[in-house]
Amino acid sequence: MAAVALAGRTGEVLAGAGDVRELLTRTERDRADALRSAADRDDFVAAHALVRLCAARLLRRPARSLTLVQSCDRCDRPHGRPHLAEAPGIGVSLTHTRGWVAAAAAHGPVGVDLEADDGHGPMNWNVAERACGPAELAGLRAHPDPRRAFLRQWVRKEALVKIGAAALDDLGRLDLPLHGTGTSCWRDWRLTDWSAPGVVGCAAAREPVALRTLSAGL
Ligand SMILES: CC(C)(COP(=O)(O)OP(=O)(O)OC[C@H]1O[C@@H](n2cnc3c(N)ncnc32)[C@H](O)[C@@H]1OP(=O)(O)O)[C@@H](O)C(=O)NCCC(=O)NCCS
Numbered sequence: 656m657a658a659v660a661l662a663g664r665t666g667e668v669l670a671g672a673g674d675v676r677e678l679l680t681r682t683e684r685d686r687a688d689a690l691r692s693a694a695d696r697d698d699f700v701a702a703h704a705l706v707r708l709c710a711a712r713l714l715r716r717p718a719r720s721l722t723l724v725q726s727c728d729r730c731d732r733p734h735g736r737p738h739l740a741e742a743p744g745i746g747v748s749l750t751h752t753r754g755w756v757a758a759a760a761a762h763g764p765v766g767v768d769l770e771a772d773d774g775h776g777p778m779n780w781n782v783a784e785r786a787c788g789p790a791e792l793a794g795l796r797a798h799p800d801p802r803r804a805f806l807r808q809w810v811r812k813e814a815l816v817k818i819g820a821a822a823l824d825d826l827g828r829l830d831l832p833l834h835g836t837g838t839s840c841w842r843d844w845r846l847t848d849w850s851a852p853g854v855v856g857c858a859a860a861r862e863p864v865a866l867r868t869l870s871a872g873l
Contacts, residue, residue, distance in 0.1 A: 788830025
């Protein structure tokens, strides 16, 4: 079975997945409760539920039987790269941003990222110069909509960061093919791009990713 990825609006996940807080561990519920904004809490809960739904589909077992565990190699807080206690060999990843969430589960490493895109704002060339390789930058400079094109590169890079292919402060090392130029691979990683009005995303994995959006329900 291909890797499973699901993406949608936070409200769709919360409306379609039942009592999602019940799926979360006490540690995750405490992390959610510590967030000041109700919208951020909803995004967090929806993403942490969605990753279980992805893993449940991949493993063909109930979502409520899966425990998400996170630990940090820099501090003792329960955050960082997630894994499943019951299936530590499978890869899981999640992302949340302003009313949108996505998650993925794969037989090997997987990373997923989303960024909200309000369609406005100037292109930040300083950030692009730090985050992109020479070929990417040349492609962006020639692009009719460099801001949007950079955002698409950014989510590809963050998906690869979550896999461990690069560190956040070393993104320029990821000189990726420009989105839309026909190549959706970097080394032996497949990049599955996705967008909807107001958001862009990407999932990275070695295996093909079957990405489903939630507008048709869970
Ligand atoms: C991984 C990272 C790039 C994602 O950040 P982001 O784009 O702002 O946020 P997203 O919503 O897309 O993804 C967040 C999720 O990525 C996951 N994640 C966090 N760190 C991760 C890592 N090192 N590898 C893979 N996934 C990671 C978590 O599940 C997190 O969600 P949660 O906080 O609700 O549990 C960012 O967390 C990062 O740079 N981490 C490294 C720096 C670090 O370790 N900081 C903490 C030091 S104490």
